[in-house]
Amino acid sequence: MEFATVVWFHGGGITGGNKEIPKRLTEQGIAVVGVNYRLYPKVKAPVYIEDAAAAIAWVFKNIDKYGGDPNKIFLSGHSAGGYLASMVGMDKNYLAAHDIDANSIAGLIPFSGHTITHFTVRQERGIEGTQPVIDSLAPLYHVRADAPPLLLITGDRELELLGRYEENAYMMRMMKVAGHKDTRIYEMDGYGHGMTEPAFPLLIEEMRRVVKMTIEDTH
Template identity: 70%
Template sequence: MKFWFRPRHKSILLIAAFGTAIFSNGLAASYSIEENLAYYSDSLRDKDRYIKERCVLDLYYPNSVSRFPTIVWFHGGGLKNGNKSIPEGFQEEGFAVIGVNYRLHPKVKAPAYIEDAAAAVAWAFDNIGKYGGSAEKIFVSGSSAGGYLTSMVGLDKRWLERHSIDANRIAGLMPLAGHTITHFTVRAERGIGGTQPIIDDLAPLYHVRADAPPTLLITGDRELEMLGRYEENAYMMRMMLVSGHQQVQLFELDGYGHAPKEPAYPLILKEARRILNAMGN
């Protein structure tokens, strides 16, 4: 089933934002943050200064809470710039949030970005339990280039297989305004112009499959978004449905431009909670 979300006023959407999470003890949770945690091995980091510099993450998580859910968040920036963050819209909502840095063009080329994203997601699966979280409740999301990485890691199973993890263990994919064709920076690395669409093995669309995790696609207004981003995502949703995937939604945020994070955060949280409820959590 597909949806278009068209709030008449931004304030209407923001009212839907969820308040501070209250847990079974009736108290609001407190949160901790650990910064610049490495998600590659020390041996690899010692061999590559750029990996040591960029391949780190921040972990924001609720204290004294067991089996909490987690959102792994990839920043945008065209695979060329940007830095990790813990989006304010996800804070104090009962979720851990992992903000990830990854290597950037031109210091590296594809598929290094995807390799890093997969390594960070694998870190979450391998380590979130140490902080009280559940590896069964890991969601992956990101904005723009981060949305592209979200879809690649979740749909192309080979990247997480390198870490002995089945991508289908991801509880849900929530890419915000991400490319579903091959990313424009990856195309540029091959000498392909930005208006030439390519769908190859570095395109999420190439890996559409019926058994993929539940997927929430979000874009800005088709007339205000960049590079046909809405149309790509609409085609992605259609092809997922054709493949037999039954848990895919598309939200177009009317009146908003590229990757409107604040309007999207409540939608991402709502979908994550829906999935958790369906899981019995």
């Protein structure tokens, strides 16, 4: 059976960090693709989102050569990485540039990602980090009923970065209002922004759930 793949984007505020293969995701019967993308201030928005889309497009066009199933590609990442996964999954234009329909993504599983416009994008424009913005560079701006399954995972609302849980909860609510049937949110009680370790099993479980659901739908 062809395996499922998760494309994983590292965190670091779009200003730092490096590609990584989280150890907890290895030896799970899935492929993990760790991605680098160009960082601010060397590039500005939306170049790093375009880089993320190019990497995802490569996986769509090549994973079958390695034994993977192009219908089982999931996007995930922590913090800035969660934001990039969500942006490419929600705004269909980024993958459309590579002749790929974003709805072909099997599922979106961002960890503690911005759903509003990223604070580094706001910084580029001279806007304070405490001032929320929702525009075309916000996943929230692109809520739609036909998006892939969405599992939002954040740390504890009292321990997270400012407003991070709440903006994800708002995304969940607005996806439901838009008519999306498969959006859920997990708040990792007792964990702050660095909540990746306890969240990895949730990512694996979500991938298995969606794959099982897809198999059942085709039979």
